[in-house]
Amino acid sequence: MTPNLNLWLIPILPLAGAALNGLWGRRSSRQAVTTVALVFSGAAFAMALWVAARFSSIPLPYQEFLAHWIRSGTFGADFAFYLDQLSLVMLLVVTGVGFLIHIYSVGYMWDDPSYYRFFAYLNLFMFFMLTLVLANNYLLMFIGWEGVGLASYLLIGFWFTKDSAASAGKKAFIVNRIGDFGFLISLFLLIQHFGSLTFEQVFHSIAPMSPETAGAGVLTAVGLLLMVGACGKSAQIPLYVWLPDAMEGPTPVSALIHAATMVTAGVYMVARSHVIFERAPMALTVVAVIGTLTAFFAATIGMAQTDIKKVLAYSTVSQLGYMFMACGVGAFSAGIFHLMTHAFFKGLLFLAAGSVIHAVGGEQDMRKMGGLRTKIPLTFWTMTAGTLAIAGIPGLAGFFSKDEILWRVYQASWIYWVVGIVTAFLTSFYMFRLWFLTFFGEYRGDADGTAGEHGHAAHHADRRHGHAAIHESPPVMLAPLAILAILSVVGGYVGVPGSLGGGNRFDKFLDPVFRSTTPALNTQHNAPGETNPPEQQTEGTEPQTSHATELVFTGISVAAAVLGFGLAWTFYYRDPQLPERVATDLDGLYDAVVHKYYIDELYGEVFVKPLVEGSTRILWQGVDQNLIDGTVNNSAQAARHVSDETRHMQSGNLRSYAGWIAAGSAAIIAFMIWMGVGQ
Amino acid sequence: MSLHLILFLTFGAVCVAGAVNLLAQRHPINSALSLIAVMGALAGEYLLLGAEFVAAIQLIVYAGAIMVLFVFTIMLLNAGEEERTKGSRVAILLGVPGMLIGGTLVAWVLLRHSGTGSAPVGALLGDPKMIGQLLFHEFLLPFEVTSILILIAIMGAVVLATKPEATEKRKAR
Amino acid sequence: MVPLSYYLLLSSILFACGVAGFLIKRNIITIFMSIELMLNGVNLSFVAFAAHWHRLSGQVFVFFVMVVAAAEAAVGLAIIISVYRTRETLNVDQVNLLKL
Secondary structure (H helix, E strand, C coil): CCCCCCCCHHHHHHHHHHHHHHHHHHHCCHHHHHHHHHHHHHHHHHHHHHHHHCHHHCCCCEEEEEEEEEEECCEEEEEEEEECHHHHHHHHHHHHHHHHHHHHHHHHCCCCCCHHHHHHHHHHHHHHHHHHHHECEHHHHHHHHHHHHHHHHHHHCCCCCCHHHHHHHHHHHHHHHHHHHHHHHHHHHHHHHHCCCEHHHHHHHHCCCCCCCCCCCHHHHHHHHHHHHHHHHCCCCCCCCHHHHHHHCCHHHHHHHHHHCHHHHHHHHHHHCHHHHHCCHHHHHHHHHHHHHHHHHHHHHHCCCCEHHHHHHHHHHHHHHHHHHHHHCCCHHHHHHHHHHHHHHHHHHHHHHHHHHHHCCCCCEHHHCCCCCCCCHHHHHHHHHHHHHHHCCCCCHHHHHHHHHHHHHHHHCHHHHHHHHHHHHHHHHHHHHHHHHHHCCCCCCCCECCCCCCCCCCCCCCCCCCCCECCCCCHHHHHHHHHHHHHHHHHHHHHCCHHHCCCCHHHHHHHHHHCCCCHHHHHHCCCCCCCCCCCCCCCCCCCHHHHHHHHHHHHHHHHHHHHHHHHHHHHHHHCCCHHHHHHHHCHHHHHHHHCHHHHHHHHHHHHHHHHHHHHHHHHHHHHHHHHHHHHHHHHHHHHHHHHHHHHHHCCCCHHHHHHHHHHHHHHHHHHHHHHCCCC | CCHHHHHHHHHHHHHHHHHHHHHHCCCHHHHHHHHHHHHHHHHHHHHHCCCHHHHHHHHHHHHHHHHHHHHHHHHHHCCCCCCCCHHHHHHHHHHHHHHHHHHHHHHHHHHHCCCCCECCCCCCCCCHHHHHHHHHCCCHHHHHHHHHHHHHHHHHHHHHHCCHHHHHHHHHC | CCEHHHHHHHHHHHHHHHHHHHHHCCEHHHHHHHHHHHHHHHHHHHHHHHHHHCCCHHHHHHHHHHHHHHHHHHHHHHHHHHHHHHHCCCEHHHCCCCCC
């Protein structure tokens, strides 16, 4: 007897919170808004935990049918939810990190006049994200997909009176849309070829198909198009340009949406569609290549950014590239593992950055920070935990997940591995650069440098806060930081690989999801040289023979991380003038990197400008003004002219009337004679 | 050249002359008098066609009553001569040739079919008895309606033509 | 024997003169008389056709035409008189208050 988990409550609770706050938040007190927001998102988290607790006792995959939605001929889609290990991981990440960020936002957004609106949007986002994760068919997932795009737009442009924020919101939404277009086409293809969008049915139909090694075919097309959608949502090349601009939104938004959850929707979707991708090797390769390129590309840009949030944004793009790299070689569980740890430490990093920004009164330029270690110690220590995690220092979460990925991609091709190692080095470098610039050295900013004293500051760059001195954040903001810091440290221990003595429980946990139904394909998941006996315990456990090799590689990646630390230490601690000299030496190259390789400008010239030009000249002036308005106006003018002429008939002159009558009757009579009437 | 034809042509000439004179004269009284002449000649034509009742009615009602009414009105309103203006000169210049052309056209069309029918003298004798029979049998309804029509016309004419002061004097009294 | 067409020709001449007078003349009363001339022309053709087809109803119709002409003359002249009272003119070109 399958118990009813009432999964539908998990998305609906935040929706209720969003509705309450959205409709009545304006007239409610801050306390009421806070209560509603935290209660509903907390309840969703609690339910997720409860589901997790009962997880072992329910048959999987668990599907819950809510209501009929579309019934059109043979095609149908329902409001139904799907729970398996993958969804559970995503569920816990989304609700857990989401709830923590809600708590943080209470402190961060307290002084904002649109406090209620923020939480309404945030809850709305949670609703859509949870729908996306729990959907049992692509169409419902697409609704969540679009919905998180909408929430992202609303939240990026939260301070919509600021031009840059409004533009950033628009950019995010439009670029997302391009990806969604690809996603939609793939859905159409799926409907056309498999007659359904429900995961179970589609994957069941696809299972007996053999891999399309020719690189062409339905599954390859579907896979490529799904990847287009993922590129849009998860900010991969070529559709990553919206994510750095999305930093216009409040920092909790950046943490939740653009680090921990929304951008990972693409990875989730690719992992969910692994059945398709496994049978379309070319699409899978494309995924891996895009992921690799993006990881490296974004890391190089991140090296030269001066805005603390932009560094983290490019870092996110880069880490997402890692996840796609993993999925692209078939190591889906490794990708999801990194997704989870990334949610922890990237969320932490963003929240801590927000705390830093809050402390210095709104300044985001790292060149104006420095020496904050002693002034905001708690933030410093949590951020250190995050930085160590992302750099891949052994013992913390990022180390295990990143290493897993690097090991698995090496088995597909050493090129991936080399790029991955270099990127890891770069990651470590720019993260420690951020760390040094922000927390060490002399304070270079404008806010009052003496902690504890609330003196007058000469410069009020802050739009969110009235204080002037550098001060630690309130406990409501620090608590989530602490929790996430702990998770960043211990979160990786669920996935300790066999080479280091662990059982890689995470991999084993997700195994039932990713185990392919075709035994032959399972060889992709295994280390080379290993067969696949039916009672083998897991696809991901490395055999003893390769453990030594893996340890060597682990050592290399650790060395890369330490090297990055060392370089950052040299540049930004020991010899702060060095970066300047290097920058001037590498003049042209440095310029290109700082300006993000002028990609935005390129897109602007190639895509945006012709579109806007064409729209203005052809559609607006040509069609709308000349054709449509012209037709209407000209017909009115014509009517006026005709009536202008014919009104002369109404001369008031009796004789002219008589003349008209005579002429008219003569014409009629002539016509009648000509027609032969009375002949 | 039968007598019928000669008489027809005579009366016809008077008709046409009167009609043209109506156009040519500047003073309305002259036009009225020519119209009376036309009507008289037409009565002759009707007699030639054997419509004696109609001929009599024409003279009594049309020429005798209606035209008298016209003449009275002309005298009452003291209508004067029409002036010669540019417009009337143009009208004569264009209209006379135009009329001649039109008339020739019509004449040619009509005379082409001259052999189709004939109207001998007194072909249909329309004596009062016969007319009366028709009036009170087939055409009873129109007959009654015309009597009402005349009544309305009388009332309308009286209302329209009454002097405004006369009405006020009656009201004030 | 006078062919029917002669009568018709005469009738049309009279009618045409009536139309011409109606269009050309400026005095209201003269215009009215032109209308009467038109009616007379039509009467002649009615009687001619009645004789041609040996049907008396043509003449009866002439009777009705005359009745209507009488009524119309009465009312029309009354209108002319009241127009003369207000406009002090019999020139039809000056009765143009309905000009657009």
